[in-house]
Amino acid sequence: MKRMTFTKQIFASVVFSALAVSSVHAQDDSIIQGWSGTATFGATSLSGNTEASNVNAGIRLGKTVGKWEHLVFGALFKGDATSEVDAVDENGLPLTVTVNGEEVQVKDQVKTGNSNRIALGYQPRFYWRPRTYFFGIIDYEQDKPANIKLASRQVIGIGHKFFSNASGFLSAEAGFGNKNTEVVLGDDANGGIAYLGGNYLNRINENVTFNADLRADLGGDNTYYELGLGLAFKLSERMALKVSHQTRGNTDITDPTKLDPSKNDNATTINLVVDI
Numbered sequence: 001m002k003r004m005t006f007t008k009q010i011f012a013s014v015v016f017s018a019l020a021v022s023s024v025h026a027q028d029d030s031i032i033q034g035w036s037g038t039a040t041f042g043a044t045s046l047s048g049n050t051e052a053s054n055v056n057a058g059i060r061l062g063k064t065v066g067k068w069e070h071l072v073f074g075a076l077f078k079g080d081a082t083s084e085v086d087a088v089d090e091n092g093l094p095l096t097v098t099v100n101g102e103e104v105q106v107k108d109q110v111k112t113g114n115s116n117r118i119a120l121g122y123q124p125r126f127y128w129r130p131r132t133y134f135f136g137i138i139d140y141e142q143d144k145p146a147n148i149k150l151a152s153r154q155v156i157g158i159g160h161k162f163f164s165n166a167s168g169f170l171s172a173e174a175g176f177g178n179k180n181t182e183v184v185l186g187d188d189a190n191g192g193i194a195y196l197g198g199n200y201l202n203r204i205n206e207n208v209t210f211n212a213d214l215r216a217d218l219g220g221d222n223t224y225y226e227l228g229l230g231l232a233f234k235l236s237e238r239m240a241l242k243v244s245h246q247t248r249g250n251t252d253i254t255d256p257t258k259l260d261p262s263k264n265d266n267a268t269t270i271n272l273v274v275d276i
Contacts, residue, residue: 035072037061040242042271054079056269061276069125069133077117077267117143131161135173137195144184146265147253151181153217155195166203173197179217179224183253189221207234222252238275244268 043055056077063070087095087108095106121139128134137155141148157175164171174196181189198214209232217224225248232242249264 034065035061035063037276039274039276040271041274042269052080056267056271058271067127069127071123071125073119073121073123075117075119079116116145117141119143125159131164133159135159135175137175137177146248146250147184147186148250149182149184151179153177153179153193155193157195159197168202168209169199170201171199179219181222181253186253189219189253191220193217193219208232209234209240222250224248224250232273240273240275242271242273244271 037060040058041056043053045053054077056075056079058073058075060071060073062072087106089095096103097106098104119139119141121137123135123137125133125135135157137153137157139153141151143151155175155177157173157177159171159173161169161171163169174194176192176194178191179189179193183189194217196214196216196218199211200213201209201211203209211228211230211232213226213228215224215226226246227248228244228246230242230244232240234240245266245268247264247266251263254263
């Protein structure tokens with residue numbers, strides 16, 4: 001049953017990416033005419049004595065109309081894993097078998113962890129000057145393994161592109177707003193936040209690109225931070241292979257039922273990136 005569930009996850013993510021790619025090549029009266037961006041997809045699966053699976057997908061689309069730029073983005077990460085533990089019988093006693101005249105402990109497979117995150121967002125930008133813009137952010141996130149039942153954010157602010165050319169770009173953003181975080185267990189974190197963001201991209205050569213992204217929400221009840229690093233290798237005009245590492249964390253939102261809860265989540269992925 002677990003393998004079938006993972007197959008469905010892969011199928012859904014493939015459809016997710018394929019629809020994003022095909023939509024922009026649709027007929028001229030398409031509802032998303034003029035949008036462009038990237039879609040990413042990656043998945044792994046292990047079965048047998050050890051079982052583990054994960055699937056991740058993302059999309060980022062942008063459209064410019066006059067002085068306005070519209071950005072839409074989404075991300076999905078799902079996965080689970082199992083490990084071996086000592087098996088016990090119906091009385092709770094160690095379960096053993098005889099091997100070559102010796103009693104050996106029997107092992108059992110149990111689920112030891114899972115990841116299940118979905119995020120959606122929209123950011124409009126108005127360019128007051130060629131490199132300076134006002135922006136807003138509206139987004140939504142669910143990440144129950146990280147104790148986040150539902151988080152929503154509304155931010156306004158100002159951003160500036162320090163440079164943007166054929167070799168890459170560097171931009172920074174600052175703003176303020178409101179963030180509501182409903183947790184699975186514990187106290188919710190709601191209230192005003194200060195927002196900081198930064199984006200850097202460097203085209204090392206025509207086939208290799210490096211990027212770094214930083215986000216931080218500074219609030220009285222909780223501070224959220226996200227750092228992403230990526231290295232993309234061009235495969236064709238529209239496709240690339242990307243190695244990414246992301247660190248996300250909350251200072252005060254952890255699962256109280258865990259003995260030693262971590263404030264950070266780290267994910268390293270290898271994805272196929274398609275220009276759309």
